[in-house]
Amino acid sequence: MSDGDVETNSNPLGITSNLVVVAGKGGVGKTTVTAVLARAAADAGRRVLVIELDGKPTLDEWLPDVEVRHISAASSLEEYLLEHGFGRIAKRLTKTGVIEVIGTAAPGIDDLVVLGKIKQLERSGEWDLIVVDGPAAGHAVTFLTTPAGLRNAVSGGPVGEQADDVLAMLADPMRCSIVLVTLPESTPVNELLETADAIRTRVGAELGPVVVNRVDDGPVPPDPDEVDVGRATVQVDDARAAAAFRRARLDEQAAEIGRVDEAFGDAVRLPWRRVARLTVDDIAALAATPESETPA
């Protein structure tokens, strides 16, 4: 950890925007990173709101004292319609699934109403930090490019205005940044590089720190060829094979983290907790040391 990171406590991972969207391919641990960011900020006394888009209960379990809101396209559209003077019919429409037809007539309007809702929460000033557990990587880019696409398709009107407002938020690095999450393995890193490129060129949003999740922080076992293991037994062979295996995995990991660091500067490492399932305590432990992991 360098001396320049003293503000880490009040701004976890050095994030300075009000809104953070956490994105990455399926299975890399977006929800973990969302929880860690929220935990660190809440522990530093900041007013934190977490937004979840899939209806999964994990974040409520991991962050018992932080406000977690579950936002869906249907609920956002209903709210949007209510605010635009369609009170009586709004509920019935969303219940009958008209959003599917509207979403097809103007693709992305479901994403836009969700982003519009997020923007409204961000503007309210009620929170110092809003963390969004974003959609999976492929969808993240679609999700974030929606307003630009819709503004071209629908000029003016409430949808056009909404798109403009959301675009202004996404483009302002003081208001919004995107935190990308990956694993220290080749396919997730390849996807990370593609997603980062798409977000820079097609969304025009600020990329926050990149987080490498589930980093094996060692220790590195000694080279089996250089350790005197005594008389060779079945167990000794197992131990030597395990050492060779871990060393190869750690080499692979170091190479992949190297690619991430080269592309984005020093990525944040979240250590691999060797448990079957992360608990509230694991999240707290990860949040307490988000910057403490140094490259192996």
Add this chain to the structure above:
Amino acid sequence: MSALADVVGRSSVIVCCGSGGVGKTTTAAALGLEAARTGRRVVVVTIDPARRLADALGLAGGLTGEPQQLPVEAGDGELWAMMLDAPAMFERVVRSNATDADQADRIVANAFYRNMATALSGTQEYMASEALYELHTDERFDLVVVDTPPSRNAIEFLEAPGVLARFLDHKAFKLMMLPTRTGLKMFSAATQPMLRLIGKVVGSDVLSDAVAFFQAFAGMEVGFRERADAVATLLRAPDTEFVLVTSPQHDALVEAAWFADQLTSRGYGVSTTVVNRVHPRFGVGTVADARTRADKAAASGREQLAATWANLADLRAVADLERAEVDDLLGHTGSPVVEVPLLPTDVHDLDSLAHIGRHLFTDG
């Protein structure tokens, strides 16, 4: 013979399902490769817009919307691969159902149709099921392996054949059809509260595109429904097999277990579950064994040796945890579980695929 060797030997369709990032594409490629090795003519179709299948198959030039034969050593067998081009597939489906070329042209040129072909939730899954059906009836192939789209709700693939039929049953669609049925003009549609609302939200141009689409579609619903039924029947055929793919991580296992239950309750059944990237166990000894030896080595001042035993204990503990999770979450499904160990290096090409194949197709 292992359960999976049996599956690739006798089935005519294999559907690989699972959440994103669990190695579904690689598994589909390994199944295809093995089937080709046993003399079958196989086509692997991926829906993944990323280049993962091409990567997995060592195909530098990438995949296209048409099947390409791969240069693999497969004796009499053949391995082909393609990537789903959903909009092109959709157009083919429209053209084959249209009463004449005019109707097809009107639909394909419509903005609402283009949105539907590219952006309607479920379209990819729907077109994947269409491609599956088309390839199944293609005489060049005797096995189709489908790598299903990563979707938040993997069950969408099974319901996909009905997506358009359900969409056409939608109340809004019926309202939009009303003007043609009653001979009234567009303006009467605009007096419907629901359509007026849609128009206010998305703009009147967008609404008239939608109305024009639904009107142009008139008469084609029957063909679409029949096709949906045929695809649904194929998915339930006795020689269609579902292979569930997961990683040993908790979330992926929870989703896999849920999906297995869904498949079973809908009468499909999971033929095999593949758990990818399981930590190897390194022998039959216990974690405690290795720890005791580490402690003994440390006590006698042999630090390097102690670290070697401690590492064995660590890795065995991880492997045991993963196996306990797999048993805990998948045990009740009753489908055979095949584990593919995490390799010391990541999989990139055909050689590594063959390595995975060895784990999939030999009895452990």
